[in-house]
Every structure is written in C-alpha cells, then in structure tokens.
Amino acid sequence: MSHGQPSTSNRASAVRAGLSDPATTISFSEAQLGEVRRLQSLYPDARGALLPVLHMAQETFGYISLEAEEYVATLFDLSPAHVHEVVTFYTLYFRERPGRHVVAVCHNLSCHLAGAPGIIAHLKDKLGIDPGATTEDGRVTFLTVECLCACEAAPMAQVDDRYELNLTPEKIDRLLEGLR
Numbered sequence: 001m002s003h004g005q006p007s008t009s010n011r012a013s014a015v016r017a018g019l020s021d022p023a024t025t026i027s028f029s030e031a032q033l034g035e036v037r038r039l040q041s042l043y044p045d046a047r048g049a050l051l052p053v054l055h056m057a058q059e060t061f062g063y064i065s066l067e068a069e070e071y072v073a074t075l076f077d078l079s080p081a082h083v084h085e086v087v088t089f090y091t092l093y094f095r096e097r098p099g100r101h102v103v104a105v106c107h108n109l110s111c112h113l114a115g116a117p118g119i120i121a122h123l124k125d126k127l128g129i130d131p132g133a134t135t136e137d138g139r140v141t142f143l144t145v146e147c148l149c150a151c152e153a154a155p156m157a158q159v160d161d162r163y164e165l166n167l168t169p170e171k172i173d174r175l176l177e178g179l180r
C-alpha cells in the first residue's frame with residue numbers, strides 16, 4: 001500500500017468532507033465548499049457544475065492557475081488534465097491574472113459581417129495591444145471571443161460582466177473612458 005500523496009479520489013473525499021487539501025495551498029472557504037456541494041447537487045452528474053465552480057475559482061483566486069485547476073479537480077474527482085482541457089477550451093477563463101477590466105469582442109460570423117474587424121482594429125489602436133494582451137498599466141485585458149449569443153445586436157462585446165451591443169468606434173471610445 002502506498003504511503004505517498006493521497007489519491008485524487010481520497011483528496012476529493014477530504015474536500016467534500018470540508019477538510020483542506022494538503023496537496024494545494026489554495027482552497028475555498030467553508031461557505032464556498034457548501035456552495036460547490038449545492039451546485040453539484042443540482043445536476044444528475046455532479047460534473048455538470050464544473051463550469052460555475054471554475055468561475056467561482058476565478059473570482060476567488062483571480063485567475064485559473066495550474067494549482068487552481070488541480071484544486072478544482074479534487075472537488076469533482078476528475079484528473080487535473082481534464083480540468084485543464086476545459087479551462088483552455090473556454091476563452092473567458094484566465095490562465096494569468098487579467099487586467100482590472102476585460103473587453104472581449106466577439107469575432108464570430110454575425111459580428112464579423114456587422115463590422116467586428118473594424119471594432120477590433122480600433123481597440124488595437126486605442127489600447128496599443130493585440131487581442132490576448134493586457135495594457136501595461138494593468139487597466140484592460142483585450143480578447144477576441146467566439147459567439148456570445150447576442151448576434152442580433154452585432155457587433156458586440158462583453159465588457160467585464162455586461163454586454164455592450166451595436167458597437168461603433170465612438171461607442172468604444174466612450175466605453176474605454178469609463179474604464180479606470
């Protein structure tokens with residue numbers, strides 16, 4: 001019998017029991033662990049709660065580090081590699097600490113046809129960075145993302161937690177002025 005590091009499933013049991021995970025230095029609070037259990041109970045398969053729990057991890061830890069992936073994996077009895085695949089598939093999970101604001105412009109078909117390339121070029125010019133980067137002062141992280149399901153108001157972007165619709169360069173300028 002191995003006396004090394006506890007298995008993933010043992011660690012998951014420990015976390016479900018409300019114990020801190022010895023393999024990581026980050027952890028949710030007791031209240032957050034209660035919320036994880038509540039979310040997991042909403043799905044026939046507890047893994048259905050993985051995306052909202054990853055959002056909770058991002059809000060709590062600032063971004064999804066490899067350590068955070070490993071920690072969340074223990075909560076779901078999943079391998080860290082599986083969680084890593086999920087995190088890298090979705091553009092709105094950050095693997096590095098993002099800027100104070102996140103401007104994510106949709107560049108999918110409807111937005112593309114409605115002028116997203118011009119909006120993206122305008123943002124590149126105004127911010128002085130390419131999509132995927134953060135301004136030097138840490139004010140804005142600029143992303144291009146796939147369809148955010150607001151095609152009827154294309155071109156659009158998500159700015160922090162709100163949708164900004166029917167974008168124009170002038171509207172972008174006003175939005176940027178409001179981001180401190």
Ligand code: FES
Binds near residue numbers: 112
């Ligand atoms: S294509 Fe941009 S929101 Fe759907």
